[in-house]
Amino acid sequence: MALDANDRSIAGFTMAGHSLVHWFETSIPIFLVVWLAEFDVSILLLGLVLAPSYGLFGFGALPAGILADKYGTKRLILLCLAGMSLGFLVLALATGIYAVAAGLLVWGLAASVYHPAGLSLISTGVRERGTVFAYHGIAGNVGIALGPFVAATLLIFLQWQLVAALLAIPGFLAVLYGLSADFDPTGAVEGMDAADASDKALSLSDLLGNTRTLFASAFAVVFVIVTFEGLFYRGMLTYLPEILEGLPALEGFAVGPDLEGIEPSRYIYVGFLVVGIVGQYVGGKLTDRMAPTRGLLAIFVVLAALALAFIPVSTMGIAPLLVLCGLLGFFLFAIQPFYQNAVAVHTPADTRGLSYGYTYLGEFGLGSASIAIGGFLLDAFPLATFFAVLAAFALTGALLSAGLIAFLDRFESSRPVEEAGADDD
CATH class of the missing domain: 1.20.1250.20 (MFS general substrate transporter like domains)
Incomplete structure (x- = not known):
């Protein structure tokens, strides 16, 4: 069965988001060798700088899922894309290892939002869910493969700060695309609309x-x-x-x-x-x-x-x-x-x-x-x-x-x- 207009719109939006999460994620290790030489730090210290950002990527998913239920998935994904790109702009301006750590933390916190929000959007908005899950996964794998390849290639010719800035550009373009995307985030669930979903209180109880x-x-x-x-x-x-x-x-x-x-x-x-x-x-x-x-x-x-x-x-x-x-x-x-x-x-x-x-x-x-x-x-x-x-x-x-x-x-x-x-x- 062909995807309807709502399914296609959600598929395009979430595919862009998923590919970029992994585009950023897998490009970061390419910079490690450069940072070791640039800042004259040990591998242990650089590992300690990197670990919290990847930790946030995983453990931040739970609060991100809570926020997605409360404030809506599209809004959270747009903030995710903007935040990841901002994190790489912080890297581009970094002149020391602690500034690098700050940029990575911004990226990790923003990236943690995507998976609970993106998959929640697909599960409630898409009728041909299996097909869109497949396209969504393909987009993630494209990002996984392209991120390190593009970063490594650019680093042959350009300074790492400029490479970090260039890698941020697709994220900002995806934000512009997402702002123009029009879809019903609860189109696959009978008797549920986006207003009802986001109006639910999220007290501790x-x-x-x-x-x-x-x-x-x-x-x-x-x-x-x-x-x-x-x-x-x-x-x-x-x-x-x-x-x-x-x-x-x-x-x-x-x-x-x-x-x-x-x-x-x-x-x-x-x-x-x-x-x-x-x-x-x-x-x-x-x-x-x-x-x-x-x-x-x-x-x-x-x-x-x-x-x-x-x-x-x-x-x-x-x-x-x-x-x-x-x-x-x-x-x-x-x-x-x-x-x-x-x-x-x-x-x-x-x-x-x-x-x-x-x-x-x-x-x-x-x-x-x-x-x-x-x-x-x-x-x-x-x-x-x-x-x-x-x-x-x-x-x-x-x-x-x-x-x-x-x-x-x-x-x-x-x-x-x-x-x-x-x-x-």
């Missing part, structure tokens, strides 16, 4: 009551499932480039000294992210055809198998390694539309912002614990241990998904799904 309602439902299990997906996702994304660089299969493909810093492993990693675009699209289309928890179960099992297969496959040569990385990229991103749709299926429409706030607290906040876990494992144990732990995260997600399927198959939900056309497990 309301917040606690809504939270109790969410975690007394199937959403509690979905939240834990998303957290384990986040542990797998962040661990894999953070350490795969370094792991690839040290594999014997790539030793014969090292480049010469004139191209120092350009490693074959980086190209494989970019390919891994590009294949993820296809995974997002396929996963989103499949959410229109199967219950989200069944899709989660199947993909978690595949991810566990791929993680366990990584070590033996990496010894077979470059071709099998490329195939395995392609499959990992496909399924790592194909799973995302399923958990996004699972949240929409198992939560009331009027608490959708809060629901996605908790979702991305689990995905990006609690899931970021795998950065510390992975670093410890890679430092103290054989590489196979790291992938075994990732497989354990995926298998835990699979078991939780299977348990939720069994429960939902046995007992019908006491709360009917409000959205027209929503899937029911």
